[in-house]
Amino acid sequence: MIRCCIFDLDGVVVDTARYHFLAWAELARSLGFELTPAAGEATKGVSRMASLDIVLEAGGFAGRFAPEERECMAARKNDRYLEFVGRMTPDDVLPGVRPFLGELHARGVKIVLGSASKNAGTILDRCGLRPLFDAVVDGTLVARAKPDPEVFVRGAELAGEVPAACVVFEDAAAGIEAAARAGMRSVGVGPSPALAAATLRIAGFEGFTFDRLAAAVD
Ligand code: BG6
Numbered sequence: 486m487i488r489c490c491i492f493d494l495d496g497v498v499v500d501t502a503r504y505h506f507l508a509w510a511e512l513a514r515s516l517g518f519e520l521t522p523a524a525g526e527a528t529k530g531v532s533r534m535a536s537l538d539i540v541l542e543a544g545g546f547a548g549r550f551a552p553e554e555r556e557c558m559a560a561r562k563n564d565r566y567l568e569f570v571g572r573m574t575p576d577d578v579l580p581g582v583r584p585f586l587g588e589l590h591a592r593g594v595k596i597v598l599g600s601a602s603k604n605a606g607t608i609l610d611r612c613g614l615r616p617l618f619d620a621v622v623d624g625t626l627v628a629r630a631k632p633d634p635e636v637f638v639r640g641a642e643l644a645g646e647v648p649a650a651c652v653v654f655e656d657a658a659a660g661i662e663a664a665a666r667a668g669m670r671s672v673g674v675g676p677s678p679a680l681a682a683a684t685l686r687i688a689g690f691e692g693f694t695f696d697r698l699a700a701a702v703d
Protein backbone atom coordinates (compact mmCIF):
# COMPACT_ATOMS: atom_id res chain seq x y z
CA MET A 486 0.00 0.00 0.00
CA ILE A 487 1.32 3.45 -0.92
CA ARG A 488 -0.27 6.35 0.94
CA CYS A 489 2.53 8.91 0.79
CA CYS A 490 5.20 9.85 -1.78
CA ILE A 491 8.20 11.82 -0.53
CA PHE A 492 10.18 13.72 -3.17
CA ASP A 493 13.73 14.95 -3.06
CA LEU A 494 13.89 18.35 -4.82
CA ASP A 495 17.24 18.94 -6.53
CA GLY A 496 17.56 16.60 -9.51
CA VAL A 497 14.14 14.97 -9.01
CA VAL A 498 11.49 17.70 -9.23
CA VAL A 499 13.72 20.38 -10.79
CA ASP A 500 17.04 20.22 -12.62
CA THR A 501 18.95 22.21 -10.00
CA ALA A 502 21.59 19.49 -9.52
CA ARG A 503 23.40 21.01 -12.51
CA TYR A 504 23.32 24.48 -10.89
CA HIS A 505 24.84 23.04 -7.71
CA PHE A 506 27.56 21.46 -9.86
CA LEU A 507 28.24 24.66 -11.82
CA ALA A 508 28.51 26.72 -8.63
CA TRP A 509 30.84 24.21 -6.93
CA ALA A 510 32.90 23.94 -10.12
CA GLU A 511 33.41 27.73 -10.10
CA LEU A 512 34.59 27.57 -6.49
CA ALA A 513 36.97 24.73 -7.40
CA ARG A 514 38.33 26.73 -10.33
CA SER A 515 38.96 29.70 -8.03
CA LEU A 516 41.12 27.32 -5.96
CA GLY A 517 42.98 26.16 -9.07
CA PHE A 518 41.40 22.81 -9.96
CA GLU A 519 38.60 21.35 -12.10
CA LEU A 520 35.77 19.58 -10.29
CA THR A 521 35.20 16.12 -11.77
CA PRO A 522 31.68 14.83 -12.48
CA ALA A 523 32.36 12.00 -9.96
CA ALA A 524 33.07 14.50 -7.17
CA GLY A 525 29.98 16.45 -8.25
CA GLU A 526 27.91 13.25 -8.01
CA ALA A 527 29.15 12.69 -4.45
CA THR A 528 27.82 16.14 -3.41
CA LYS A 529 24.28 15.16 -4.42
CA GLY A 530 21.85 14.84 -1.53
CA VAL A 531 24.30 15.84 1.19
CA SER A 532 24.29 19.13 3.11
CA ARG A 533 26.00 22.30 1.90
CA MET A 534 28.94 22.01 4.33
CA ALA A 535 29.37 18.28 3.66
CA SER A 536 29.36 19.10 -0.07
CA LEU A 537 32.06 21.71 0.52
CA ASP A 538 34.18 19.09 2.28
CA ILE A 539 33.79 16.73 -0.70
CA VAL A 540 34.81 19.50 -3.11
CA LEU A 541 37.83 20.54 -1.01
CA GLU A 542 38.94 16.94 -0.64
CA ALA A 543 38.67 16.44 -4.42
CA GLY A 544 41.11 19.33 -4.87
CA GLY A 545 43.54 18.07 -2.23
CA PHE A 546 42.50 20.75 0.26
CA ALA A 547 41.05 18.52 2.99
CA GLY A 548 41.48 20.11 6.42
CA ARG A 549 43.36 23.08 4.97
CA PHE A 550 40.90 25.88 5.77
CA ALA A 551 39.72 27.42 9.04
CA PRO A 552 35.98 27.28 9.87
CA GLU A 553 35.51 30.97 8.95
CA GLU A 554 37.15 30.41 5.54
CA ARG A 555 34.94 27.39 4.93
CA GLU A 556 31.83 29.41 5.84
CA CYS A 557 32.96 32.09 3.45
CA MET A 558 33.49 29.61 0.58
CA ALA A 559 30.09 27.98 1.21
CA ALA A 560 28.46 31.43 1.17
CA ARG A 561 30.20 32.30 -2.13
CA LYS A 562 29.00 29.06 -3.67
CA ASN A 563 25.47 29.67 -2.39
CA ASP A 564 25.39 33.23 -3.76
CA ARG A 565 26.36 31.89 -7.19
CA TYR A 566 23.82 29.06 -6.91
CA LEU A 567 21.07 31.56 -6.05
CA GLU A 568 21.89 33.54 -9.19
CA PHE A 569 20.93 30.45 -11.21
CA VAL A 570 17.87 29.81 -9.03
CA GLY A 571 16.78 33.45 -9.45
CA ARG A 572 16.26 32.80 -13.16
CA MET A 573 14.05 29.75 -12.64
CA THR A 574 10.39 29.73 -13.70
CA PRO A 575 7.55 27.17 -13.60
CA ASP A 576 8.91 25.88 -16.94
CA ASP A 577 11.92 24.48 -15.06
CA VAL A 578 9.90 21.74 -13.38
CA LEU A 579 11.15 18.48 -14.88
CA PRO A 580 8.99 16.79 -17.55
CA GLY A 581 6.18 14.61 -16.23
CA VAL A 582 6.49 15.80 -12.62
CA ARG A 583 3.31 17.94 -12.56
CA PRO A 584 1.08 15.28 -14.16
CA PHE A 585 2.43 12.64 -11.75
CA LEU A 586 1.83 14.89 -8.72
CA GLY A 587 -1.64 15.63 -10.09
CA GLU A 588 -2.38 11.92 -10.33
CA LEU A 589 -1.17 11.31 -6.76
CA HIS A 590 -3.38 14.14 -5.51
CA ALA A 591 -6.41 12.79 -7.38
CA ARG A 592 -5.86 9.39 -5.75
CA GLY A 593 -5.53 10.85 -2.26
CA VAL A 594 -1.83 9.96 -1.94
CA LYS A 595 0.02 12.48 0.28
CA ILE A 596 2.77 14.48 -1.42
CA VAL A 597 5.76 15.51 0.72
CA LEU A 598 9.03 17.27 -0.03
CA GLY A 599 12.14 15.85 1.67
CA SER A 600 15.15 17.95 0.70
CA ALA A 601 18.54 18.71 2.23
CA SER A 602 18.47 22.17 0.70
CA LYS A 603 18.05 25.35 2.70
CA ASN A 604 16.92 26.96 -0.58
CA ALA A 605 14.03 24.55 -1.16
CA GLY A 606 11.32 27.07 -0.23
CA THR A 607 12.70 29.64 -2.68
CA ILE A 608 12.74 27.08 -5.49
CA LEU A 609 9.22 25.83 -4.74
CA ASP A 610 7.92 29.40 -4.85
CA ARG A 611 9.78 30.34 -8.05
CA CYS A 612 8.40 27.26 -9.80
CA GLY A 613 4.87 27.60 -8.42
CA LEU A 614 5.10 24.19 -6.77
CA ARG A 615 4.39 24.89 -3.12
CA PRO A 616 0.58 24.41 -3.30
CA LEU A 617 1.11 20.89 -4.68
CA PHE A 618 2.81 19.64 -1.49
CA ASP A 619 0.98 18.54 1.66
CA ALA A 620 4.15 18.98 3.73
CA VAL A 621 7.64 20.36 3.17
CA VAL A 622 10.75 19.27 5.09
CA ASP A 623 13.93 21.04 4.01
CA GLY A 624 17.48 21.74 5.19
CA THR A 625 16.27 24.42 7.59
CA LEU A 626 14.20 21.87 9.55
CA VAL A 627 16.54 18.91 10.02
CA ALA A 628 19.64 18.54 12.15
CA ARG A 629 21.15 15.52 10.40
CA ALA A 630 21.72 15.38 6.65
CA LYS A 631 21.13 12.39 4.34
CA PRO A 632 22.08 9.53 4.48
CA ASP A 633 20.59 10.04 7.95
CA PRO A 634 16.86 9.23 7.61
CA GLU A 635 15.69 12.26 9.65
CA VAL A 636 14.34 14.27 6.69
CA PHE A 637 12.12 11.42 5.48
CA VAL A 638 11.03 10.35 8.98
CA ARG A 639 9.93 13.94 9.68
CA GLY A 640 8.14 14.07 6.33
CA ALA A 641 6.17 10.91 7.08
CA GLU A 642 5.28 12.23 10.53
CA LEU A 643 3.98 15.51 9.09
CA ALA A 644 1.89 13.54 6.60
CA GLY A 645 0.61 11.32 9.41
CA GLU A 646 1.84 8.15 7.69
CA VAL A 647 4.00 5.22 8.80
CA PRO A 648 7.29 4.59 6.94
CA ALA A 649 5.96 1.38 5.38
CA ALA A 650 3.28 3.40 3.56
CA CYS A 651 5.83 5.83 2.07
CA VAL A 652 7.87 5.77 -1.13
CA VAL A 653 10.84 8.11 -1.56
CA PHE A 654 11.92 9.52 -4.96
CA GLU A 655 15.64 10.34 -5.08
CA ASP A 656 18.47 11.05 -7.52
CA ALA A 657 21.29 10.58 -4.99
CA ALA A 658 22.87 7.54 -3.36
CA ALA A 659 22.75 9.31 0.02
CA GLY A 660 18.97 9.70 -0.38
CA ILE A 661 18.39 6.06 -1.35
CA GLU A 662 20.34 5.01 1.75
CA ALA A 663 18.35 7.47 3.90
CA ALA A 664 15.07 5.99 2.61
CA ALA A 665 16.20 2.45 3.43
CA ARG A 666 17.29 3.53 6.92
CA ALA A 667 13.86 5.15 7.39
CA GLY A 668 12.19 1.84 6.50
CA MET A 669 10.80 3.22 3.22
CA ARG A 670 10.81 1.98 -0.34
CA SER A 671 12.62 4.11 -2.90
CA VAL A 672 12.60 5.06 -6.55
CA GLY A 673 15.96 6.06 -8.03
CA VAL A 674 15.42 8.80 -10.62
CA GLY A 675 17.99 9.18 -13.40
CA PRO A 676 20.87 7.26 -14.90
CA SER A 677 23.43 7.25 -12.07
CA PRO A 678 24.85 3.79 -11.29
CA ALA A 679 24.98 4.99 -7.66
CA LEU A 680 21.20 4.38 -7.46
CA ALA A 681 21.47 0.60 -7.80
CA ALA A 682 20.12 0.03 -4.26
CA ALA A 683 16.75 1.68 -5.04
CA THR A 684 13.60 -0.50 -4.97
CA LEU A 685 12.75 0.73 -8.50
CA ARG A 686 14.67 2.82 -11.02
CA ILE A 687 13.15 5.19 -13.57
CA ALA A 688 14.73 7.50 -16.15
CA GLY A 689 12.32 10.33 -15.29
CA PHE A 690 8.63 11.06 -14.75
CA GLU A 691 7.48 11.33 -18.37
CA GLY A 692 4.82 8.66 -18.85
CA PHE A 693 5.27 7.41 -15.28
CA THR A 694 2.01 6.55 -13.51
CA PHE A 695 0.86 5.53 -10.06
CA ASP A 696 -0.14 2.12 -11.43
CA ARG A 697 3.41 1.54 -12.67
CA LEU A 698 4.75 2.57 -9.27
CA ALA A 699 2.36 0.32 -7.37
CA ALA A 700 3.00 -2.63 -9.68
CA ALA A 701 6.74 -2.30 -9.14
CA VAL A 702 7.04 -1.61 -5.42
CA ASP A 703 3.88 -2.97 -3.73
C1 BG6 B 1 20.66 18.82 -1.89
C2 BG6 B 1 21.61 18.80 -3.05
O1 BG6 B 1 19.34 18.73 -2.34
O2 BG6 B 1 20.81 20.02 -1.15
C3 BG6 B 1 23.03 18.97 -2.56
O3 BG6 B 1 21.49 17.56 -3.73
C4 BG6 B 1 23.13 20.26 -1.76
O4 BG6 B 1 23.91 18.99 -3.66
C5 BG6 B 1 22.13 20.23 -0.62
O5 BG6 B 1 24.45 20.42 -1.25
C6 BG6 B 1 22.12 21.51 0.19
O6 BG6 B 1 21.58 22.53 -0.60
P1 BG6 B 1 21.64 24.08 -0.27
O7 BG6 B 1 20.73 24.68 -1.32
O8 BG6 B 1 21.11 24.26 1.11
O9 BG6 B 1 23.06 24.51 -0.39
Ligand code: MG
Nearest residue numbers: 493495496656
Ligand atom coordinates in the same frame (compact mmCIF):
# COMPACT_ATOMS: atom_id res chain seq x y z
MG1 MG C 1 18.74 15.40 -5.27
